[in-house]
Amino acid sequence: MPVKGEHAAPLQRVPPFIIDDSTSSSDEEDDTMAPRHRRTNKNNHDIVEKSLFFLLIISLHLVPSWGLTDSESLLKFKASLANAKALADWADNNVVCDGDSANWIGVICDEGLVLGLQLEKMGLGGKIDVDSLAELEELKTVSLMDNAFDGPLPDFKKLGGLRALYLSNNQFSGEIPADAFQGMTKLKKLYLSGNKFTGEIPSSLAGLSKLTNLRLEQNEFTGRLPEFTAKFEDFNASDNKLEGPIPASLANLDPSAFSGNKGLCGKPLGECTAAPAPSDAAAPTSNSKSSLLQTDGAANPTDPDDPTSHAAAATGYWKPSTASIVFVAIVGGFAVCGILAAAFILMRRRHQPPESIEAGTPGVPDIQPDDPNPRAPKKQESRVAAGGGAEAVKLSFVREDRGKFELTDLLKASAEILGAGCFGSSYKAALTSGQVMVVKRFKQMNNVGREEFHEHMRRVGRLKHTNLLPLVAYYYRKEEKLLVHDFVPYGSLAVHLHSHQALGQPSLEWENRVKIIKGVARGLSYLYKELPSLISAHGHLKSNNVLLDENFEPYLTDYALIPVINQESAQELMVAYKSPEYLHHGRVTKKTDVWALGMLILEILTGRIPSTVLKQATSGDSESTTTTTAGGGGGGGERRKPSRELSADFGGIS
Template sequence: MAHKVACWHLRMLLFYFLVTACHLFAASHGATDAEILVNFKNSLSTNSLLHDWNVSGIPPCTGGSDNWVGLRCNDDGTIDKLLLENMGLNGTIDMDILMQLPKLRTLSFMNNSFEGPMPEVKKLASLRNLYLSNNSFSGKIDKDAFDGMSSLKEVYLAHNEFTGEIPRSLVLVRKLTKLSLEGNQFGGNLPDFPQENLGVFNAAGNNFKGQIPTSLADFSPGSFAGNQGLCGKPLPACKSSRKKTIIIIAVVVVAVVALSAIVVFACIRFGDGKNEAQSSDPFGDGKMGDRGQLHFVRHDRDRFDLQDLLRASAEVLGSGIFGSSYKAVLLDGPAMVVKRFRHMSSVGKEEFHEHMRKLGALSHPNLLPLVAYYYRKEDKLLVSDFIENGSLASRLHGKRSPGKPWIDWPTRLRIVKGVAKGLAYLYKEFPTLALPHGHLKSSNVLLDDTFDPLLTDYALVPVVNKDHSQRFMVAYKSPECSRSDRPNRKTDVWSLGILILEILTGKFPENYLTLGKGGDADLATWVSSVVREEWTGEVFDMDMMRTKNCEGEMLKLLKIGMCCCEWNLERRWDLKEAVAKIEELKERDNDDWSNSYASEGEVSSSRAVTDDDFPFSVNS
């Protein structure tokens, strides 16, 4: 009997031990994510914005709720996304710590101060989205850096200091849909990407060379800007190498003969010495949230603060000449676009605030209004509404999808009229500015749900660092700025003219691709050569030509565009004259000679344009 009692007590003790162990395990498991995150926080050199990462406080996730800054949680209380952006973070990204978060699928450290080599991201084999843009990562990326990452879809490495070739393991990621590499020092040939669903690709501002592979030929020319050695569609065709080959062979033969004749041993040393470091300019000291607040310039919008933006569900939209931009979907609120400007550090605080107040006071149906802004000396954020339809550039030059209709002539005419009205309003509101817009191009024209245009990135010249504006802004590609660095009130008219020609022809202005001022390839020069020597059907975009009985009005707009692009400033139209002529245009022709379509989509070739139509020059 005593033996049975002893056994019973032993079983109960064992049971108690197992239950206690299970409870302890459950309790420790509930704190594991918190401990992991705090360990990761402590591995960083700067982490002041992660002040609520504390194991003694509320847990990081409660069901699907996000309790700590920078986190997005799954419904089961596990961590899905780590979005530590715009926090001035630096130090080491310890992937061994993050490996302990088994359901982590999105990792973003955009707009921080991280340096050194590429993090060992392949340790997070289940990662789907990786965002490392706008840091100071440097050096070559190992060939196997992305091995085993079969779920990876989006990779953003823009505006760092990476060198070498694109790693083969990244090229072979089967599910890759977005790849952003611009603003680095990558080199070599662009590889052939086999992915059928690769919808976003940008390799601008690197050192790539050679023929653009067929798999990338349908992306816009802007995706390859700033790579002096690249050629082939969508850039100009590659030059024939036959002559170069003959010269090389001749040189080799002469060298061999000379060496055998004089029997001289030669040593040749090679060295490139061309490691120009592109510095990035992130937030720096990590006190963005402590030093300032969002300043709202619109009083008809619900208010939110900077932390709301940092906690918002974010999607990277791209990296432009000013910096990166992303879509932020506020909790129970609208989608906003946040643009980070990194080249406004030379303007004073009061001057910047005053100019932002002026921008906030603007109100016009063809301007995208500024909603709010954030000021720091090193960085500025401008917040505006997200426009679902995207930009005019994406409609003209992007990949055509089944749900994306072509833009017909009436729509393009409405876009031109709206752009002209918006530009005229800027001229009226900024009478003392030489460049009331300064950066008018198709990617800065957004289209609302009715395809009416909304101008963006306008009137920023007074607050952008002068050297940066002269190097990159569209207005400084004009003939007068190429010659003398002196824009005037007709310079934005030149930009309007180029935009009109782009809308009519469907061709991207290749002179925008050069990093400096001006460029050899000029859309206005090409149009001039075609209209004087060929038939009008060679000029107009075929998609636009599906509209019947409109060629006469198209030619009128073509003439307006060319008059706006006149190189001679005295002969170039002023904005008032251009807007008046644009307003006179109609969707259908009244001229008898223009009603010449046999069927929808057929282009007229019955009338060539003569010097009487365009009595001016487009270059000097």
């Protein structure tokens, strides 16, 4: 550093890529060598310049394919399609996602990123550019059902992060490569039905352990069914050309899942033809005593290192060794201890008081209803704000036409319990802004993952129909979920059919009953049109889940919940699992909601709950029609708790 008052020596600029000869030449080197060094330096300089130019040319070709935005990737995908008129709003001057809202038709957004594509019934065709879809890093679901795509199956295994792929009812054809789904370990739902696929079912499907829904029906698959590792909630391979025994992993499914395959046999279908009888030389004689206990020298050779095996072969029976006896005794002892421990735990639980609805939830700060200025403790508040292990405490809105509010506003609102149904309690919450909402609390959804729940709720939130009570917002937590709807003040259909009559109030006029039936049918038809991938689009249709406005226009509630309800709870509580299809075949079908509609029509016309429903209803679905309007609403004849803050009932969520 120059001393103050002195001038710093100017920096000497060193030419680039020039090698200092002084470090490689000796002091005694002849001056005649200098030209050769200068030639070497010039050659090195030329090589470096040419290399940089070459790299520049390569980069110019590679840059366009790197770092594509979601809109660029989707436009590239659109360019590969034929008859893409339905995607007219896919334009580069239009932003794809605005938060969780999509500006492009058929796009599902999450926090500004493309989460899924739902391009159904659009007449699309052409070649699917999977490479462009692979640029969408957050893509989880793709639905191209009911279009005109043909040819071989595209290479979808490039989309390793997919959770759901729907390709039903197109014109895809040809054999599917065995490794077509290799590496798609997160795939849960795959729909290939209604195409023209041939050859064997790809073996890579057998190893997808997370697969829950697989639809292969109405193709031309041949060969045998693979031994799947997944446990299916929905499987169908009917109307193909499959043959051979049905694997044990599929033996408990409904027979209709295999109908139309003349070559299939085994449980749950008819028994397979017995194998040819063994030759007389290999078969045991008919007069042999205890032939099942005798050892066959050919089939069970003696172990030369085990002396007991020789004795067994000589005497015709096996004598257990001391080690075997000790092992069995130890295992038996552990089993007895385990049974005693389980019995002890069950007895303790029986003597414990039931969990209070006011009980706080671990990891979430408590708010006491009596505190005039409720706020979380500072330590807990910082954890929530920083996200240090606690889940984000905020509502997720699925509609833009409603005034938004915070979860804390909802929890501090004056609340009334509208009813306690089979899935949980419904609350009416009057916000300070004047909005009146209904909050329903679910505890039977703790098996569904965060991403799957978010995806399904956003799909439900996009449904818009005159006869559907729209979902406004939801809240996710592992232990429980909250669904927020508009409040319908005129109450449920069940109240008008049963409670009003019991209280001596006028019953429904016939024209209103017919109007309600038509509205319910329209709403149900819309659900089946918009949610074709669901086996039972409603799943829980009953008079408690039909709300009425002042003009007796019906609104369906608690619809499309089967995919997110725990399977064991759904089987015990939901109307769909009381249908004849499930009682006789152990399977819910698309006819299930039609049966439920028929039962509801009978109830509307007679004013009585059909006796078959009462006989089939077990303890899980015997809620009182006079104290609940499951899913929302309120109105005459319903008992309510005194006003209180919702925070007390939701474990102090803030």
